[in-house]
Amino acid sequence: MSAKEWRVVNPDGSNRVIVTKELPGQRWLDILLAADCRLEICTSPDILSAGDIKEAMGPSCNGAIGQLTEDWGDELFGALKAAGGTAYSNYAVGFNNVDLAAASRHGIPVGNTPGVLTEATAEMCVALAFAAARRVPEADVFMRGGQYNGWLPTLLLGELFHGKTVGVIGMGRIGLSFAKMMASACHMNVMYYDPHCKLPVAEYFMALSRFFITQGEGPITCTCCDSLQQLCEGSDLISINTILNDETHHLVDAQALSWMKENAVFINAARGPVMDEAALVAHAKSHPGFKAGLDVFEDEPAMKPGLSECRNIVMVPHIASATVYSREGMATLAASNVAGMLQGFPAWNKADISGFLEGDFPKYAASVVNANEVGYPTAG
Numbered sequence: 001m002s003a004k005e006w007r008v009v010n011p012d013g014s015n016r017v018i019v020t021k022e023l024p025g026q027r028w029l030d031i032l033l034a035a036d037c038r039l040e041i042c043t044s045p046d047i048l049s050a051g052d053i054k055e056a057m058g059p060s061c062n063g064a065i066g067q068l069t070e071d072w073g074d075e076l077f078g079a080l081k082a083a084g085g086t087a088y089s090n091y092a093v094g095f096n097n098v099d100l101a102a103a104s105r106h107g108i109p110v111g112n113t114p115g116v117l118t119e120a121t122a123e124m125c126v127a128l129a130f131a132a133a134r135r136v137p138e139a140d141v142f143m144r145g146g147q148y149n150g151w152l153p154t155l156l157l158g159e160l161f162h163g164k165t166v167g168v169i170g171m172g173r174i175g176l177s178f179a180k181m182m183a184s185a186c187h188m189n190v191m192y193y194d195p196h197c198k199l200p201v202a203e204y205f206m207a208l209s210r211f212f213i214t215q216g217e218g219p220i221t222c223t224c225c226d227s228l229q230q231l232c233e234g235s236d237l238i239s240i241n242t243i244l245n246d247e248t249h250h251l252v253d254a255q256a257l258s259w260m261k262e263n264a265v266f267i268n269a270a271r272g273p274v275m276d277e278a279a280l281v282a283h284a285k286s287h288p289g290f291k292a293g294l295d296v297f298e299d300e301p302a303m304k305p306g307l308s309e310c311r312n313i314v315m316v317p318h319i320a321s322a323t324v325y326s327r328e329g330m331a332t333l334a335a336s337n338v339a340g341m342l343q344g345f346p347a348w349n350k351a352d353i354s355g356f357l358e359g360d361f362p363k364y365a366a367s368v369v370n371a372n373e374v375g376y377p378t379a380g
């Protein structure tokens with residue numbers, strides 16, 4: 001075991017599984033114990049290096065649950081394979097920290113945790129949007145600093161979303177959930193920029209528009225944009241909800257920021273490197289009416305120079321999925337992935353993962369992202 005501290009659960013279990021961080025809840029433990037696993041759980045909050053993890057795997061290790069803060073590439077999948085490992089799950093829905101090609105080359109299936117953090121992440125986008133638009137952290141500091149000397153017509157003016165346009169970059173599960181929240185709560189028009197224009201998305205917002213009309217309110221629109229420029233120029237609230245890959249790296253750069261309205265509100269709760277954070281700092285400094293809410297950072301946990309001085313940017317430390325439901329659910333899905341892989345169960349890989357969260361443990365690995373590449377069987 002590495003110098004970092006690890007605790008052992010079920011020392012006599014026949015499948016040795018390392019878990020690189022403490023996870024919340026009990027069900028995930030029960031799932032792995034039912035699969036006869038000996039668990040070694042790192043109790044240190046420090047981010048583990050590949051060396052730490054390799055040392056913890058040792059010469060014999062059947063599976064691992066890793067974190068988005070760790071670099072799961074050729075070195076670790078090679079070591080896992082050499083240790084006899086056949087199972088890996090990320091404790092996250094995103095897997096930009098995983099080199100899928102390397103995992104597949106070593107024949108290791110890779111699990112992730114979709115479906116339990118969609119609404120939590122979308123709700124954080126909403127929280128950041130309002131916190132930034134209405135200057136909530138600034139107002140809180142103002143109150144605590146004893147600066148409130150009486151109501152004033154011009155005190156801490158912010159932005160109204162009602163009746164304006166929300167622009168979503170990446171109309172996947174989280175982006176759609178966020179757009180639904182903003183459109184239904186604030187009667188916002190929707191724009192989105194995505195590789196695919198999606199009929200069900202258009203149908204949803206057209207149905208909502210018809211409902212608004214029956215209530216005597218005006219219609220809303222839904223536009224699938226041809227370009228990022230169209231979205232940036234047309235939206236009042238812009239949210240990154242896309243995955244990070246080579247195509248989306250620095251998608252929101254100085255140019256994209258220059259297309260945004262002077263008083264736009266920009267949110268990123270996806271992955272830091274989808275935005276050029278240095279360009280964002282420069283833009284926020286030169287555009288006092290611009291506002292942003294960030295959950296993720298390009299060099300996490302570090303911030304780019306000058307970011308912490310921008311009072312028009314609200315920040316939280318990558319906690320968009322940090323609800324008890326989501327984080328326990330992620331643990332359950334990650335455990336179901338590893339336990340399912342170790343027991344030879346097929347991959348579920350369907351959107352409805354509710355069966356994993358309570359009751360009997362399904363005889364499936366919840367979500368295997370490289371099932372095709374490694375020839376992993378999938379539920380019919």
Ligand code: DGY
Pocket residue numbers: 068091092093094095117270318319320321322
């Ligand atoms: C994920 O699961 O990818 C999230 O970023 C965790 O909050």
